[in-house]
Amino acid sequence: MRSLLSADLYRLVRSKSLYVGMVCLALMEVWLMKNSAQGSRVVEGMEYQNFFSFTMFVPFGTAAFCGLFFGADLSHKTIRNKLICGHTKGQIYLSHTLVTALATVCFCAAPMGAGAGYGLLNGRIFTLSSEALLGYILCSLASSIAAGALAVLVAALFPNRSVGILVSLLAAFVLFCGAQILCNSLSQPETIPQFTQQTLGENVTIYVPDPNLPQVPNPDYATGAFRIILEFLWKFLPACQATQLTMATVESFGPLLLFSVLFFALVTLIGLSLFCQKNIQ
Amino acid sequence: MGNLLSANFYRLLRSRVFYAGLLGAVGVETYSLLSKCRGIRNWDSGLEEAFFFYPMLVVLAMPAFCGIFLGAEYADGTLRSKLAAGIPRWKVYTANLMLAAVVSLAFSAAAILPGLALGIPLVGGFHLSAQALAAYLVCSCAVGVAAASVSTMLAMLVPNRAVGLVVSILLALALLFVGQSLMAALLEPELVQESTQIVENGQVAYLTKYGAPMVPNPNYLQGVSRALCTFFLYFLPTSQCFTVAFTTLDFPWLLLTLAALFTALTTGAGLGLFVRKDVR
Numbered sequence: 001m002r003s004l005l006s007a008d009l010y011r012l013v014r015s016k017s018l019y020v021g022m023v024c025l026a027l028m029e030v031w032l033m034k035n036s037a038q039g040s041r042v043v044e045g046m047e048y049q050n051f052f053s054f055t056m057f058v059p060f061g062t063a064a065f066c067g068l069f070f071g072a073d074l075s076h077k078t079i080r081n082k083l084i085c086g087h088t089k090g091q092i093y094l095s096h097t098l099v100t101a102l103a104t105v106c107f108c109a110a111p112m113g114a115g116a117g118y119g120l121l122n123g124r125i126f127t128l129s130s131e132a133l134l135g136y137i138l139c140s141l142a143s144s145i146a147a148g149a150l151a152v153l154v155a156a157l158f159p160n161r162s163v164g165i166l167v168s169l170l171a172a173f174v175l176f177c178g179a180q181i182l183c184n185s186l187s188q189p190e191t192i193p194q195f196t197q198q199t200l201g202e203n204v205t206i207y208v209p210d211p212n213l214p215q216v217p218n219p220d221y222a223t224g225a226f227r228i229i230l231e232f233l234w235k236f237l238p239a240c241q242a243t244q245l246t247m248a249t250v251e252s253f254g255p256l257l258l259f260s261v262l263f264f265a266l267v268t269l270i271g272l273s274l275f276c277q278k279n280i281q
Numbered sequence: 282m283g284n285l286l287s288a289n290f291y292r293l294l295r296s297r298v299f300y301a302g303l304l305g306a307v308g309v310e311t312y313s314l315l316s317k318c319r320g321i322r323n324w325d326s327g328l329e330e331a332f333f334f335y336p337m338l339v340v341l342a343m344p345a346f347c348g349i350f351l352g353a354e355y356a357d358g359t360l361r362s363k364l365a366a367g368i369p370r371w372k373v374y375t376a377n378l379m380l381a382a383v384v385s386l387a388f389s390a391a392a393i394l395p396g397l398a399l400g401i402p403l404v405g406g407f408h409l410s411a412q413a414l415a416a417y418l419v420c421s422c423a424v425g426v427a428a429a430s431v432s433t434m435l436a437m438l439v440p441n442r443a444v445g446l447v448v449s450i451l452l453a454l455a456l457l458f459v460g461q462s463l464m465a466a467l468l469e470p471e472l473v474q475e476s477t478q479i480v481e482n483g484q485v486a487y488l489t490k491y492g493a494p495m496v497p498n499p500n501y502l503q504g505v506s507r508a509l510c511t512f513f514l515y516f517l518p519t520s521q522c523f524t525v526a527f528t529t530l531d532f533p534w535l536l537l538t539l540a541a542l543f544t545a546l547t548t549g550a551g552l553g554l555f556v557r558k559d560v561r
Contacts, residue, residue, distance in 0.1 A: 017447075024451075024455075060451065067443065067447065068444065068447060071443060075443075161442075162349055162356075162443050163349070165443055165447055166345055166348070166349060166446060166450075169345075169447070169450050173341070207324065219319065220319075
C-alpha cells in the first residue's frame with residue numbers, strides 16, 4: 001500500500017492536469033467574486049460574494065483529473081503490472097481514493113487562496129465568526145472530497161479512458177443541474193397569492209397579485225414522502241451541499257459533514273466491491 | 282470525398298454515442314416541456330417559452346460527440362491509414378466537419394419532433410409569428426452548426442483523445458457561464474426605480490421610492506462595452522444558445538451572419554493548423 005501511494009504521489013506532483021485544474025479553479029473564483037460585487041452583496045461579507053462557489057466547480061475538476069490520471073492506469077496497462085506485483089485491487093482502489101482526496105484538497109486550496117487574496121486586496125471581509133468560517137471551510141473540503149469519491153468510482157469502472165471521462169463529466173453536470181432543480185423545488189412557498197388579470201391599453205395584459213383574495217396552495221410545493229426524499233437528497237448529494245455552501249445558507253455544520261462522510265463511505269464501498277469483481281484484461 | 286463521407290456515415294449509424302445524444306436531446310426537450318407546461322397554461326404563454334432549450338444541449342453534446350467519435354481517428358490510427366491511402370488532409374477535415382454538422386442537425390431534429398408532438402397537445406401552439414418562429418428554428422440550427430465547427434477543430438487538433446475531450450467539454454461549460462453573464466449584463470434595464478439601501482444587523486434591505494422619477498441604472502452597459510458584449514453574445518455559440526432559449530433574439534440576421542463567420546473562422550483556423558500538423 002505504501003509503495004502504491006508513493007508511486008501515485010510521485011505521479012501526482014508531476015501531473016499537469018492537477019496544476020492546470022488548480023489555476024483554472026483559482027481564475028474562476030476570482031472572476032465569480034469580481035462579478036458578485038453588485039447590489040446588497042457589496043455590503044455583505046465575502047461569504048455572500050461567491051467565495052464558496054468553488055465547491056460547485058471542484059467536481060468538474062476532479063472528474064477530469066480522475067479520468068486523465070487514473071484512466072491512464074487502465075489504458076496504459078499499469079494496473080496489470082500492479083496486480084502482477086502482488087498488490088490487491090482493494091489496495092489499488094484505496095490508493096486512488098486517497099490521492100484523489102489529496103488532489104481535491106489542492107483544488108479547494110487554490111480558489112480559496114486566490115479568492116481570499118483578491119477579496120482582502122479589494123477591502124472585502126468575512127462577516128462570519130471564526131467558528132462558522134472554519135465550519136464552512138471544513139464542509140467545503142468534505143463535500144468536494146465526497147464528490148471526488150464518485151469520480152474515482154467512474155474512472156475505476158470504465159476501461160475506456162475517454163468514455164470514463166465523458167461519463168464522469170456528464171455525471172458532474174447532471175448533479176450540478178439537479179442541485180439547482182432541487183433548490184428551486186424546495187424553496188417554493190406553501191401558498192401563493194391569487195392573481196387578477198388587468199388590461200393596459202390595447203393588447204397588453206398583466207397579472208397582479210390581489211391582496212383582497214385569500215392565498216391558495218402552491219401546486220409546485222412538494223409535500224409528503226416526495227418532500228422527504230427531496231430534503232434527504234438536498235442534504236446527501238455533494239452538489240446540493242455545494243449549492244448550500246455557495247449561498248452561505250448552511251444551518252448546522254455537523255449534519256452536513258456527517259452526510260459528506262456517509263456519501264464518501266458509501267460510494268467508496270460500492271466502487272471497491274465493483275472494482276474487486278471487475279475483470280481487468 | 283464520397284468514400285470518406287460514406288465511411289463516416291457508416292460508422293455514425295453504428296455509433297452508440299450518437300444514439301445516446303439523440304436520446305439525451307429527446308429527454309431534455311421532454312423535461313423542459315413537462316416542467317414548464319403548467320406555468321405556460323397558467324400565464325397563457327406560448328410553446329416557445331419551453332421549446333428552444335435544445336441548442337444549449339447541442340452546444341454541450343457536440344464537444345462530447347466529436348471528442349469520442351472524431352478523436353477515435355487518432356486513437357485507433359485510422360487517420361494515418363487515410364493519409365497513407367493518399368487522401369488530402371483538407372478532405373479528411375471537411376468530411377469530419379460535414380458529419381459533425383449533420384449530427385448537430387440530427388440532435389436538433391431529435392428535440393424538435395418530440396417537442397412539437399408533446400408540446401402542441403400539452404400547451405397549444407406558439408405565440409410567435411410564423412416569420413419569427415422560422416427565424417428561431419433556423420438560428421437554433423445555426424448555433425448547432427457553429428458548435429459542431431469548433432468541436433471538430435478541437436477534436437482534429439488535439440491528438441490525445443482523452444485530453445481533447447476534457448478540453449472541449451470544460452471549454453464549452455466555461456463559455457456557457459460566460460454566455461450567461463453576457464446575457465445577464467445586456468438585459469439590465471437602462472433606467473431603474475430609485476431605492477435606498479438600509480443595513481440593519483448585517484441584513485440588507487432596499488426601500489424603493491415608488492412614484493419618484495426613474496434614475497439611470499449603474500449596471501447598464503453603454504458605448505464600446507455594450508457593443509463588445511452584444512458582439513460576443515451573437516458570436517459565440519455558447520451565448521447564442523441563451524438568446525434562442527430565452528426567446529430574446531432581437532437581431533436574427535446578426536446571429537446568422539456571426540454564426541456563419543464563427544463557423545468560417547474556426548474551420549479556416551482548424552484546416553490551416555491541421556494541414557501543417559505532424560500526424561504520427
